[in-house]
Amino acid sequence: MSATAARQSGFRIRESFSGRTAFILVAIGSAVGLGNIWRFPYVTYENGGGAFLIPYLVALLTAGLPILLFDYAVGHKFRGSPPLAFKRMHHNAEVIGWFQVGICFLIAIYYAAIVAWAAMYTWFSLSQAWGDDAEGFFFGEFLQYDGGGTEGSGLSVDFVAQVGWPLIVVWIVLLLALATGVRKGLTMVSLVGLPVLFVMFAILVGYSLTLEGATTGLNALFTPDWGALTSPTVWIQAYGQIFFSLSVGFGIMITYASYLKRKSNASGSGLVVGFANSSFELLAAIGVFSALGFLALAAGTAVDEVASSGLGLAFVAFPTIISEVPASALVGVLFFGSLTLAGVTSLISILEVVVSAVKDKTGWSRPVSVLVAGVPAALVSIVLIGGVSGVTILDVVDAFSNNVGIVLGAFVSVVLATWIYRKLDVLRDALNAYGSFKVGPIWKTLIGVVLPVVLGVLLVMDISDKITEGYGGFDTWVVATFGWGALALVIVVSAGLSLVPWRSSSAMHTEDPEHIESEEETV
Template identity: 60%
Template sequence: MASPSEAAHPPEAHRGAFSSRRVFILAAIGSAAGLGNIWRFPYVAYENGGGAFILPYLVALLGAGIPFLLFDYAIGHRFRGSAPLSFRRMSRTGEMLGWWQVGICAVIGVYYAVIIAWALRYTIFSTNEAWGDDPNGFLFGEFLQVADPGIGLDFVPGVLVPLILVWVVVLVILGLGVQRGIGAASVVFIPLMIVAFLALVVQALFLPGAAQGLNALFTPDWAALADTGVWAAAFGQIFFSLSVGFGIMITYASYVGRRTDMTGSGLVVGFSNSAFELLAGIGVFAALGFMAQANGVSVDEVATSGLGLAFIAFPAIISEAPAGALIGVLFFGTLVLAGITSLISVIEVVISGVRDKLDLSRTAATLAVVVPSGLVSVLLFATTTGVPILDTIDYFINRFGIVLVAVVTVLVVTWAYRELPDLRAHMNLTTSFPLGRWWMVLVGGLTPLVLTFILVQEFRDALAEPYGGYPAWLLTFLGWGSAVGVIVFAIVAALLPWSKRTRLDKPASLVTVTSDRSSGKAER
């Protein structure tokens, strides 16, 4: 016989669910361990004290990263919905926060897929070193055919075809559902990604000059610890790499059984993500050490991050290294796997929100989200002006989208809705690692302070100097426009009515359920 709580809220199968805690953990690791772990962390660590950076990194992980991860888990697991529905069930005024996060994920998804398409193409290029003697010229010239912003919007066939393939893969995975799609893909892709990257690291460690690169990465600069910018970099790296603050972990946690140990799961995901980042640092700098020795220069002259590392520095390494083709296939193949598992988590936030709002089937919601996202992705980023558009939107949506919504969300939930005690009690009911008051202090106090500091610093930098030297129209309409646009979208989406079949009342608390059971009452 169904309990009143079950009658008020559809069964888990209606939305989908992960079959086990293990599958959920793999999916969460897949979301967290993305492109930034491989091409951003090594350089951030190198630039901010080398070996000494490990100290602020660990402080950031334990003091803000994992606590915020558990904050997201608690919201999704307690309120059993997408980001908009979870916040709506928390408070009638909270829905906009969820749609803000959905909007950010929609924007990120349309350009993130493009980078995966580039990596897919470079996996093939690695077999014959198609970039020749000039990886930089090949990337921006023959491959991407980059035009000055505003000059050309011609399609680039070399990007168009793999980009369409990426969206087809995403459509199939997400169309299959939470377990048969996301869960099954994570069970296959994550172990494969780890094996491939371990093979890459081992190969890199045997390159001549690898020790020089590792020495450059891990030699500590203790004086750097006195620089607040180094600490801000550590918190920023942790925050972005864990996929927290913009709806992903809220959504994934809503697909987990009610009596799952969420705090223990969070610790596994947090430390696994950091272990992968450390492994990436070792592999990347071992390879950069080889490149430096081969060219007779110091490591700092070849060290870089982002697109420059992946699509310029590594192709140069592949061209000179023994078994270069193998290194290339492993490196770019890992980027593809890491990118796909992250992309499906980003798009799932949007699909989940649309499903809950309109009460659509999985197939209908997936088509309604993925097809338009793919079209926008192709029209904007598979063109000769795709690179500057991508670079601009990525910069602004990360700095003034993700960070801002995270600060606002944690402050509202903590100080306006006063939900932290309830969330802590919920998490502690089925936990292997109880959350004390220290967790509420870290989430409601330290985290917003640090993120606000980072946000103010980024805002000052953006006003002081035009980002990337791009024209004002590009920064205004696509940069600031994307950051403001997601807020406008959130307001409009929150004003639209919910489907009459979507229940908006707060689910029964596990605390109440357990109390009733201990008194011999029926679960409600």
């Protein structure tokens, strides 16, 4: 159907990226996030050093790229956000799409706060505002964290000005970018932000390599422990890292692929995105451990005593490093500026899943959909994470939405597509129609057999651990409310939304999934 014929028949033309390059930039911007910088280096160090790169590469080839292509195929073939795409796959599958949307909503709530913190620390770097006690400054003076949720203490949402106001600014910028559309908003943020991110981080890594002690840090990171390859835990960690770092399994790549023009090379784009993401992770590991080697030498300790992950690395270890190195202000701006940019590009992709789902279901305009989807998320984020107990809520929601929610959504989606609805041949044909390489039996086996096993093991291990051990030393009611309770609420709301009829103005009735723009060429 031509574009003119589509309009004459009453169908709307779905928003789309201007071309393959725009899609690749946005997809890389989504995949390259905070986890690449603060999770991969530590996971590598803890799981065999240089030897870990072997299971990591195996995991990338056997799980990461296959499920990335699976998400692309679902979005590109069925032309919709997760609820619409899964609904078009099978009339009973809409609920899994809404579950993925719900997980994105949860993640956006706390992810925005981390972006706001990184932006503030970019400013703090100019004067090294954290002084001689980076940990005390971060948790005390800056966050004013009260340790709520432990040892019977309650939670407080008392507003913390230096946290809450930057968080409000982040949400305003985010909603404005989303409201301007796929080409002007999503694409422009990545078109500008991603090259700046890579340049800034490359300069930071180059500088880190010149620091005294950098070799010590790199030796600690990359010296291979070949015995680790015999440990099942190391292999599970490799699959977990690949899975979490590619932005797969929770609707982002499905949504983005739905904005690809029909004659696009989705399979080739998947390879570019997958390997670009892994390359940035390796670059991050080199930069982080070069700096940690310097810190260990300056402190007269071993690298394992200063190596950390997550918030401890970003807001405690690195400020300490920045205070010690020459040109400290520049290093701080480069590091925290990189964190901010990586966070913004990822955060936009996360909330776009929610916005796109609302827009598809209701037929409302993009600005209205942004208001309906984004304002509630912003309010919840500001109230819960902008308060003195925000770190507790952030920690619990993050652990359950990532380690349980994303994995559960991905597990159910691949099992349904493979064994219940038997759609792998349809998805394979969609990838092969314009792809630069063909997928076949190997890809189907990886999706239908290997991935369910890997995801099932990750899911069972994590759920079992949380049931028997609790989480993070937090009180049971805190974990039950913001962990299990949040997931249960997502499931209930997802089921309810899947029962709501699609309006006559919705994308289900106004956008033709088989539409091919007559003016486009294969890209």
